[in-house]
Amino acid sequence: MLKNNVDYRKLLTTTSITGLASWGSFISMLILLGQITDNGIQLGTLWAVSGLVPIAMSFILGGLVDRLDTKRVIVYCELLKSPLYLLFIFVPMLAGWPAWILFFIIRFFIGILTSLTTVARQTIIPEIMKEEELIVANSLNFTLNSSIRLLGAASGGVLVTLLDLHFFWILTSISFIYSGIVMATINLRSYKIKPKERSFLKELIVGLSIAKKQIYVRYVLLFALTGGLIIGSFNLMIEQMVSNIYNFPPVGLSMLYIAEGLTSVILGLWIANNKIFFKNIYRYGYIYILIGLSWSLFGFTNNIFQGIFIMIVYAFVGGFIVPFERQVMQTHVEGNLRGRIFGLWNTCSMVSMQLGALLTGIIIQYLGLRYVTLIVAVLEILLGLIFLIQFSKKSFYKKTKYFMIFKRSNILKRVIVMLIRNYNDKDEEFIIGLASRFLEIEYLDFRNRTKMVKKSSII
Numbered sequence: 001m002l003k004n005n006v007d008y009r010k011l012l013t014t015t016s017i018t019g020l021a022s023w024g025s026f027i028s029m030l031i032l033l034g035q036i037t038d039n040g041i042q043l044g045t046l047w048a049v050s051g052l053v054p055i056a057m058s059f060i061l062g063g064l065v066d067r068l069d070t071k072r073v074i075v076y077c078e079l080l081k082s083p084l085y086l087l088f089i090f091v092p093m094l095a096g097w098p099a100w101i102l103f104f105i106i107r108f109f110i111g112i113l114t115s116l117t118t119v120a121r122q123t124i125i126p127e128i129m130k131e132e133e134l135i136v137a138n139s140l141n142f143t144l145n146s147s148i149r150l151l152g153a154a155s156g157g158v159l160v161t162l163l164d165l166h167f168f169w170i171l172t173s174i175s176f177i178y179s180g181i182v183m184a185t186i187n188l189r190s191y192k193i194k195p196k197e198r199s200f201l202k203e204l205i206v207g208l209s210i211a212k213k214q215i216y217v218r219y220v221l222l223f224a225l226t227g228g229l230i231i232g233s234f235n236l237m238i239e240q241m242v243s244n245i246y247n248f249p250p251v252g253l254s255m256l257y258i259a260e261g262l263t264s265v266i267l268g269l270w271i272a273n274n275k276i277f278f279k280n281i282y283r284y285g286y287i288y289i290l291i292g293l294s295w296s297l298f299g300f301t302n303n304i305f306q307g308i309f310i311m312i313v314y315a316f317v318g319g320f321i322v323p324f325e326r327q328v329m330q331t332h333v334e335g336n337l338r339g340r341i342f343g344l345w346n347t348c349s350m351v352s353m354q355l356g357a358l359l360t361g362i363i364i365q366y367l368g369l370r371y372v373t374l375i376v377a378v379l380e381i382l383l384g385l386i387f388l389i390q391f392s393k394k395s396f397y398k399k400t401k402y403f404m405i406f407k408r409s410n411i412l413k414r415v416i417v418m419l420i421r422n423y424n425d426k427d428e429e430f431i432i433g434l435a436s437r438f439l440e441i442e443y444l445d446f447r448n449r450t451k452m453v454k455k456s457s458i459i
Helices: 006-036 040-056 058-067 070-093 097-123 131-162 165-183 200-213 215-245 251-274 283-298 304-318 321-331 338-366 369-408 410-422 425-439 443-453
Strands: none
Touching (some): 006 070, 070 097, 097 338, 131 251, 215 338, 251 304, 304 321, 321 338
């Protein structure tokens, strides 16, 4: 698929380059923030306020993506981010409030532009890919993001230590210029329908109504909330477990990150190559439950090796979810509404992650470290059970209702038998399809049966 689709290859290439550069800049921001603040309260407040506002605005920004040309949104945002990263060079030259204000303004606008490009890069995939290729595309996207996270976590801190911070501001700035130029050359295979509603506020209400009506979309948004709690506790719990429970050197952090990231990369490639997608949707309920259970067990591990094992299990079951959720939001929502849905998903996930980090600190303080993963995973497990029960019932109903009609109605039985006995060759697929809906027998097996039945008398 990568060989045949140049545009998708350009999308992945620019995502890789800007993603890796942004990891170095992310760590550089933390170091810079420590240099311009005097205590933990100043550091935490400035970081949270400058980053949380753009996250909360993701849904509104998704509405903007729906109104505008997706490719232009990506190109302009990438090019605008370039000079903003260069402005970080001037922050250390100031002191006190001026430095804080400049840092806030830069990170605020970078956050706005990043939220726009995050939504746009997801919504543009159906515009450059065929629908049957979306499973592979989403799996490759997941693999790529896992690889970037793996490489960034493993090498970002080392490079920032060895190199000057200004190097990363300049490198990141150049990467976004390159990304903007490359993305301007892609060709769209299909174009989303322009919104009919002129009122932006009414468009946002329409986006919420879609989330309310589409049951799969609604569940994906709910799982963004429950999953966000787990992700929010992830980094803090790994650090706390390594230092306080395992009593292991800091290299243990890298070991856990690598175990989780490497498993995600390998699984993502396997899903993409084999186009893994469960036709029976209720099976994803098992996956969500396993995600919650595996994370809840992490808090009860006693050494680094148990922790690595749980990280592998957690990453393995979680790898099936990302392609499923992206597929739902890309295929169950019209093109002119996808931006709002992806923006709403991003808002739910990111806000929940902040809440998860807050809950982690509170639980550690009042209940203890061991209880964190169990408490934050409870909602994921419960929602997974509800998902499983609801959709397994629907699946069972579909499998039995036509069979019960067939069994109780002798007239229907005789009609189907007459059709089977008298079909023409050109009607074969239609008749067998009709019969199989009533009998719910495996298609190929039933086709063989009908061919044998036609040669003998059934009634």
